Amino acid sequence: MSKLLQVRGLNVVFSGFHAITDLDFALDAGELRFLIGPNGAGKTTLIDVITGLTRPASGSVSFAGQELVGRREYQVVRAGVGRTFQTSVVFEELSVVDNLDLAAGFRRRLPALLRRRHGVSDDVASALDTIGLGALADRPAGVLSHGQRQWLEIGMLVVQRPRLLLLDEPVAGMSRTERERTGELLQSVARDHTVLVVEHDMDFLRRFASTVTVLHEGRLLCEGTVAEVQADPRVQEVYLGRSRDELDKEVA
Amino acid sequence: MRNRIAFALIAVLLLAAPLVFSPFRLDLLAKYLCYAIVALGIALAWGRGGMLTLGQGVFFGLGGYAMGMHLKLVEAGPGQLPDFMSWSGVERLPLLWKPFADPVFALVMVVVLPVTVALLLGLLVFRQRVRGAYFAVLSQALAAAFVILLVGQQGLTGGTNGLTNFQLFFGLDLYDDADRRILYFAIVVVLGLSYLVVRQLARSRYGQLLVAIRDGEDRVRFLGYDPALVKTFAFAFSAGLAGIAGALFVPVVGLLTPANLGVVASLELLIGVAIGGRYSLAGAVGGALLFHYAKTIFSEQWPDSWLYVQGALFVAVMLWAPRGLAGLAGQLRDLVAARRRPAAPAPTVLEEARA
Ligand SMILES: Nc1ncnc2c1ncn2[C@@H]1O[C@H](COP(=O)(O)OP(=O)(O)OP(=O)(O)O)[C@@H](O)[C@H]1O
Ligand SMILES: [Mg+2]
Numbered sequence: 001m002s003k004l005l006q007v008r009g010l011n012v013v014f015s016g017f018h019a020i021t022d023l024d025f026a027l028d029a030g031e032l033r034f035l036i037g038p039n040g041a042g043k044t045t046l047i048d049v050i051t052g053l054t055r056p057a058s059g060s061v062s063f064a065g066q067e068l069v070g071r072r073e074y075q076v077v078r079a080g081v082g083r084t085f086q087t088s089v090v091f092e093e094l095s096v097v098d099n100l101d102l103a104a105g106f107r108r109r110l111p112a113l114l115r116r117r118h119g120v121s122d123d124v125a126s127a128l129d130t131i132g133l134g135a136l137a138d139r140p141a142g143v144l145s146h147g148q149r150q151w152l153e154i155g156m157l158v159v160q161r162p163r164l165l166l167l168d169e170p171v172a173g174m175s176r177t178e179r180e181r182t183g184e185l186l187q188s189v190a191r192d193h194t195v196l197v198v199e200h201d202m203d204f205l206r207r208f209a210s211t212v213t214v215l216h217e218g219r220l221l222c223e224g225t226v227a228e229v230q231a232d233p234r235v236q237e238v239y240l241g242r243s244r245d246e247l248d249k250e251v252a
Numbered sequence: 253m254r255n256r257i258a259f260a261l262i263a264v265l266l267l268a269a270p271l272v273f274s275p276f277r278l279d280l281l282a283k284y285l286c287y288a289i290v291a292l293g294i295a296l297a298w299g300r301g302g303m304l305t306l307g308q309g310v311f312f313g314l315g316g317y318a319m320g321m322h323l324k325l326v327e328a329g330p331g332q333l334p335d336f337m338s339w340s341g342v343e344r345l346p347l348l349w350k351p352f353a354d355p356v357f358a359l360v361m362v363v364v365l366p367v368t369v370a371l372l373l374g375l376l377v378f379r380q381r382v383r384g385a386y387f388a389v390l391s392q393a394l395a396a397a398f399v400i401l402l403v404g405q406q407g408l409t410g411g412t413n414g415l416t417n418f419q420l421f422f423g424l425d426l427y428d429d430a431d432r433r434i435l436y437f438a439i440v441v442v443l444g445l446s447y448l449v450v451r452q453l454a455r456s457r458y459g460q461l462l463v464a465i466r467d468g469e470d471r472v473r474f475l476g477y478d479p480a481l482v483k484t485f486a487f488a489f490s491a492g493l494a495g496i497a498g499a500l501f502v503p504v505v506g507l508l509t510p511a512n513l514g515v516v517a518s519l520e521l522l523i524g525v526a527i528g529g530r531y532s533l534a535g536a537v538g539g540a541l542l543f544h545y546a547k548t549i550f551s552e553q554w555p556d557s558w559l560y561v562q563g564a565l566f567v568a569v570m571l572w573a574p575r576g577l578a579g580l581a582g583q584l585r586d587l588v589a590a591r592r593r594p595a596a597p598a599p600t601v602l603e604e605a606r607a
Contacts, residue, residue, distance in 0.1 A: 072473075073473035073474055077473075077474055091460075091464045091467055091468060091471075093463060094464065098460055105457060105477075106476030106477050108457070113457050113461070114456050116455050116456050
């Protein structure tokens with residue numbers, strides 16, 4: 001199968017500290033992949049490199065045949081890669097619709113940009129529907145709850161019509177029901193996008209993940225199904241931070 | 253609707269002002285209106301775009317000098333030198349001055365000069381992600397450098413004395429009260445048009461984008477926009493407005509000196525907007541008028557203490573009323589709401605449903 005994203009020989013160094021070391025990583029088109037690893041494993045850094053926020057010391061990131069390293073952030077977005085941040089950032093003064101409209105807008109020509117928004121475009125309407133915030137469409141985004149903000153962010157990604165979505169811990173800090181809804185949202189988004197999700201929560205993974213990649217101290221530890229990864233002793237040691245017995249007890 | 257009525261009312265008041273005011277007062281008002289045009293640009297760049305522009309005097313000056321040079325050449329007559337040049341021993345008209353004899357060229361330069369400088373500066377600076385206080389200091393340094401340049405080129409710019417003695421403005425006799433009234437009306441019209449254009453910009457998608465960049469520039473990058481371009485556009489637009497205002501200021505006041513556009517003058521332009529309220533266009537305009545009126549009154553009586561009063565005003569506004577006079581009502585509302593909340597529990601969903 002063709003690789004949509006291919007990361008080769010990636011090294012990222014922050015003033016002497018090796019955040020990522022010799023990383024090779026690939027995503028197939030259409031995949032929903034989960035990326036896990038303990039704090040400081042380099043998950044966010046990997047996303048930062050792909051999206052042009054951090055420059056690697058060496059290595060390449062090729063996306064649909066184009067090299068992304070060296071491009072500016074907005075150019076990466078225009079190439080078809082969207083991302084969210086660990087802490088959600090929506091524009092609180094703008095309404096929910098306006099947030100989506102803004103996110104849908106970078107393809108607009110100048111005359112359309114200089115006009116006011118009239119009505120709601122089809123893209124925005126369908127995104128509102130997908131994220132289930134239709135009832136709050138005209139409220140300022142500042143009034144949204146934490147969970148709703150994350151959904152708005154995912155909506156803002158979808159309206160950009162990217163091919164690849166990178167989501168950094170989208171369910172952190174969410175309640176159980178919110179997680180459930182987010183998981184369903186992710187699955188529906190993954191139907192027509194390639195999605196990479198960084199997540200810590202094991203329950204969430206078991207419920208929604210198929211393929212999982214584990215990072216540890218900037219290196220690729222292993223890759224496989226949830227069951228395979230959970231059974232891997234190295235993962236149990238570094239990621240779960242628990243001994244084998246404890247884990248067996250939990251499973252039992 | 254309410255906005256339209258307010259706009260019409262203020263337009264009528266301004267247009268009727270010549271009936272009430274003496275020519276002297278009308279001149280003062282015309283001068284304040286020029287500052288109000290600059291204020292609109294500052295409200296866009298600073299209020300919406302978050303760019304603390306401490307050097308608007310530069311653009312005001314570029315527009316003003318473009319106009320002033322043209323007026324001086326018209327007055328001197330073809331082939332003659334402007335008065336100050338003969339005083340400082342210049343014998344031939346400098347190359348830089350020659351094209352300004354053409355009125356169309358001069359009018360175009362009133363806008364093109366400031367806009368070009370702002371575009372170049374903006375692209376350079378915003379691409380490098382210079383912002384906040386760094387940008388403020390940089391723009392202020394630009395104003396300081398501009399003054400040094402003007403003062404140093406005595407033969408070219410009139411030095412510290414600047415350009416003075418204007419008699420004619422596109423056929424208007426600047427010593428005639430009726431003609432000055434026409435000039436006043438022209439300024440009112442330019443202010444009105446500028447207001448409408450800036451308001452349209454602020455309400456457009458572009459305006460929302462600008463606010464989004466002010467509140468989260470890094471996030472906007474990941475929406476696929478280049479914030480440097482978006483900010484540069486607003487900055488250049490504000491520079492163009494300042495240039496037009498400077499060009500109108502010259503015939504109204506009858507002179508243009510480096511002191512009219514230096515660091516202090518630039519700061520005053522900003523303080524007016526801060527007092528009126530940078531987030532509101534009407535607030536910025538009102539603030540500019542009010543501030544410069546207060547300056548006239550106050551600095552006549554106590555010229556020495558004005559500087560301190562001005563500084564204190566600025567600090568007070570930034571500390572206690574960051575939204576300025578125009579934002580006071582909203583600020584009070586928030587305050588009352590914040591006081592009430594702990595006392596009376598928020599209405600429950602049930603209560604809301606019943607209401
Ligand atoms: N800009 C930076 N400068 C210096 N060190 C950094 C920088 N960004 C990240 N690091 C370091 O690189 C390592 C990897 O960080 P990263 O944020 O990628 O981890 P993560 O896997 O996302 O962790 P978490 O689960 O806590 O979000 C950490 O040790 C972090 O301290
Ligand atoms: Mg992280």
